[in-house]
Amino acid sequence: MNEIVDQTSKFKEVMGNYPTGVTIVTTADDEGSPVGLTVNSFASVSLDPLLILWSIDHRVSTIDIFRSSDKFAVHVLAGDQTELCNLFASKGIDRFNNCDWKLSEHNLPIISDVFAVLQCKTFKQVEAGDHTILIGKVIDITKENKDPMLYHRRNFGVIPSKFYA
Numbered sequence: 001m002n003e004i005v006d007q008t009s010k011f012k013e014v015m016g017n018y019p020t021g022v023t024i025v026t027t028a029d030d031e032g033s034p035v036g037l038t039v040n041s042f043a044s045v046s047l048d049p050l051l052i053l054w055s056i057d058h059r060v061s062t063i064d065i066f067r068s069s070d071k072f073a074v075h076v077l078a079g080d081q082t083e084l085c086n087l088f089a090s091k092g093i094d095r096f097n098n099c100d101w102k103l104s105e106h107n108l109p110i111i112s113d114v115f116a117v118l119q120c121k122t123f124k125q126v127e128a129g130d131h132t133i134l135i136g137k138v139i140d141i142t143k144e145n146k147d148p149m150l151y152h153r154r155n156f157g158v159i160p161s162k163f164y165a
Ligand SMILES: Cc1cc2nc3c(=O)[nH]c(=O)nc-3n(C[C@H](O)[C@H](O)[C@H](O)COP(=O)(O)O)c2cc1C
Pocket: 022, 036, 037, 038, 039, 040, 041, 042, 054, 055, 056, 057, 059, 060, 061, 062, 085, 088, 089, 090, 091, 151
């Protein structure tokens, strides 16, 4: 038992130290109402076809909507969007009444002013422990001239200028 606890805390220590970007993934329910959450499990998968993945915790309130939807939109946040990141990770606040968004031609809720948006058709769902991995085929990409957000050990940041020196 202690060995399992030990392995879990080492796992959290390693994964919590792994730097990522931050995304918000959205979709719409049967009535067209928007849902979404903050996600950092996003990764690139394939170039041919264009595939990405992210994973959703089984405890997320909207998991059944994401599982039954045939599409979703991944918003890669810009460096100055910490508030948006916190909004989509907080309980008890109406997320879509507190940000600018509109429905796309694919009927996906698209949040304004992010670094990039990848609209995806659900390609495959894989059950993996206490998460479901959602693999998406990219059907539309938009990108703004901004820098993406960085996330490390629960801290948010921007790309340090020395990266470009
Ligand atoms: C930086 C960050 C990254 C996150 N990444 C994920 C993720 O990859 N998958 C996931 O299911 N939840 C992730 N979460 C947690 C969800 O955003 C959070 O639990 C959300 O409030 C769930 O939505 P709900 O309130 O509708 O249940 C992340 C939270 C933060 C702050």
